Amino acid sequence: MAVSYPNGVAAPSPGDQIPSDGASAWQLVASTADAAVGTRASVADLDAIRPDLLTRGNLPSGSNLNDWYAGDMNGFWRASAANAATLTGLPTGTQNHPFNLLVLGSVTRVSTQIYFPYGFNSTTPMIRFVADISDNSWTPWAPLGGTPPTPDESDGTEGAWGAHEALVARFMAAMGGPIDTGGKAAVAIRFDHGLANFKSKILKRPGFRSESQQGESEHA
Numbered sequence: 001m002a003v004s005y006p007n008g009v010a011a012p013s014p015g016d017q018i019p020s021d022g023a024s025a026w027q028l029v030a031s032t033a034d035a036a037v038g039t040r041a042s043v044a045d046l047d048a049i050r051p052d053l054l055t056r057g058n059l060p061s062g063s064n065l066n067d068w069y070a071g072d073m074n075g076f077w078r079a080s081a082a083n084a085a086t087l088t089g090l091p092t093g094t095q096n097h098p099f100n101l102l103v104l105g106s107v108t109r110v111s112t113q114i115y116f117p118y119g120f121n122s123t124t125p126m127i128r129f130v131a132d133i134s135d136n137s138w139t140p141w142a143p144l145g146g147t148p149p150t151p152d153e154s155d156g157t158e159g160a161w162g163a164h165e166a167l168v169a170r171f172m173a174a175m176g177g178p179i180d181t182g183g184k185a186a187v188a189i190r191f192d193h194g195l196a197n198f199k200s201k202i203l204k205r206p207g208f209r210s211e212s213q214q215g216e217s218e219h220a
Helices: 023-038 043-054 159-174 195-202 211-218
Strands: 002-004 010-012 055-058 075-079 099-104 112-117 126-132
Touching: 010 023
Parallel strands: 055 075
Antiparallel strands: 002 010, 075 099, 099 112, 112 126
16 A cells, blocks of 8 residues: 655555565656656746736726735736726826736735826826834825826825925025036035024124025015
């Protein structure tokens, strides 16, 4: 009587009589092992299906993407305009727009979603993360890489780059435009702390002009 193992390989039982040459016992093991191996996918088979492992197909209608924080929904999804109209959890202003979605979830819900819009509607991918694994809440959707959002977004988000450009424009306006150094090297000093000493010792020095003082002189 042969003993069968979980993966399909058989071997003689401990009480079996083994022939002196052991040939039949080896043949039993070899034949069942070969059959078991033959049922497994080959490397070529795996290479053939690998491109489809990440691509999941169409997003199920009615899905709430706020619930997609676990690894079972991982992959690259797509949605048509009609399908997008049935979904929740999308970036503001993107309903009824076709898109692709990359879901990178995990069992601990340290998860990420990246939204890729159809180019006709926007060229700005959006990203968000699970902010708190205790309640599976998400960070707000934000432009991927800090790029500014498209003009048709209605949530008022201007993006990190847009905020930077606004601050630069405000400073330039306050200073009356670029400062001419007459060909000499320029030095910029930033004060993050000690603002009381800055106000009493630096701000009042002759020739020092702050943004607020510039505004006052312009309205004098």
